[in-house]
Amino acid sequence: MIVIFTILILLVMIENGFSDSSSAITGCVSARSMSHEGAVRLATVCTFLGSFVITQLDPRVTRIFFGIADFGDDRNAALVSLCSALCAVLLLSLLSHRIGLPTSDSHALVSGLTGAALANKMNFSAINANEWKLVLFGFLLSTLPSFLFGFIFNAFLQGFLSRILKISRRSAVYHFKRSQKWSAAWNATLHGAQDCQKFMGVYILGLSLHSQKAANSTDIPISVLLLCAAALTLGTTFGASNVIKKVGFELCELDAPSYSAASAAASAVVTLCTLLGMPADILQSRACAIIGAGLSVKKRPDIRIVSQIIGSWLLTFPVCTSVGFLLSYVARSYILR
Numbered sequence: 001m002i003v004i005f006t007i008l009i010l011l012v013m014i015e016n017g018f019s020d021s022s023s024a025i026t027g028c029v030s031a032r033s034m035s036h037e038g039a040v041r042l043a044t045v046c047t048f049l050g051s052f053v054i055t056q057l058d059p060r061v062t063r064i065f066f067g068i069a070d071f072g073d074d075r076n077a078a079l080v081s082l083c084s085a086l087c088a089v090l091l092l093s094l095l096s097h098r099i100g101l102p103t104s105d106s107h108a109l110v111s112g113l114t115g116a117a118l119a120n121k122m123n124f125s126a127i128n129a130n131e132w133k134l135v136l137f138g139f140l141l142s143t144l145p146s147f148l149f150g151f152i153f154n155a156f157l158q159g160f161l162s163r164i165l166k167i168s169r170r171s172a173v174y175h176f177k178r179s180q181k182w183s184a185a186w187n188a189t190l191h192g193a194q195d196c197q198k199f200m201g202v203y204i205l206g207l208s209l210h211s212q213k214a215a216n217s218t219d220i221p222i223s224v225l226l227l228c229a230a231a232l233t234l235g236t237t238f239g240a241s242n243v244i245k246k247v248g249f250e251l252c253e254l255d256a257p258s259y260s261a262a263s264a265a266a267s268a269v270v271t272l273c274t275l276l277g278m279p280a281d282i283l284q285s286r287a288c289a290i291i292g293a294g295l296s297v298k299k300r301p302d303i304r305i306v307s308q309i310i311g312s313w314l315l316t317f318p319v320c321t322s323v324g325f326l327l328s329y330v331a332r333s334y335i336l337r
Helices: 001-030 036-057 060-066 075-099 105-121 129-165 169-213 223-234 241-250 256-276 284-297 303-333
Strands: none
Touching: 001 036, 001 075, 001 105, 001 169, 001 223, 001 284, 036 169, 036 223, 060 075, 060 129, 060 169, 060 223, 075 105, 075 169, 075 223, 075 303, 105 169, 129 256, 129 284, 169 223, 169 256, 169 284, 256 284, 284 303
């Protein structure tokens, strides 16, 4: 079972790198400061560095996902439930890619784990409230402040360029296109730091169940860190162009200065979450910042796409919890009986 679990967790991490890498490079590709291929190469290097370096410096997000749910004392049943949760994440991710919606793999993971744990214990003691509070707080911090900062940063930038520097936004486009490369690099680093830790926490939980170590151990072996960082980086090399198209081009039409303001807003929020040791979602943060930046210059976002994105985020929690519960219940009924 540990082999199946390892294959599933690595597949989920590869898929996450494929989908969420787009959030880091959306701005520079949309502002045409880099080609899609060049942006993907940049994201690949920075994702690995963020996964490997920042995780060693501060693994608090790993501990949150390690303890997000209680799967009970039966270690075999717990591993089966973990596999069920990962299958739920993969199913949602494949569906979202099919229709081009930027769903959150992080929230799919925590929801799938919760549903699988509930099916395993059949009571709400399976939910660890403290970790769930941090996840929900990270969700709120990834969205509302990103929207507000995107609005404020872009409004300030517009006034600064036109009233203080006395230059048009068009003449400043060249310089802001260059800055987008640095923004993409930092966002890719944050993506690696955040998402590698989330899935690594689940992987270490599975390994501790298999080896019958103490369930409160969250030491990160260097081999596990390298394996998880490599899987996330491998997914990043593919790059999800359909998500970039929806968030970067179809959501709201912005120029390079506005994308720079949105990138700065999203980076500030996710950096704060990372420093506080809270899980954050870069794709959600970037989308909300783009919407805020667009509204500040009266660039009305596409309401249809906004409703699709918000609806997919809100539905992730109940849908993935239900699928994780169902898969775990069925697997335990037919595999472990």
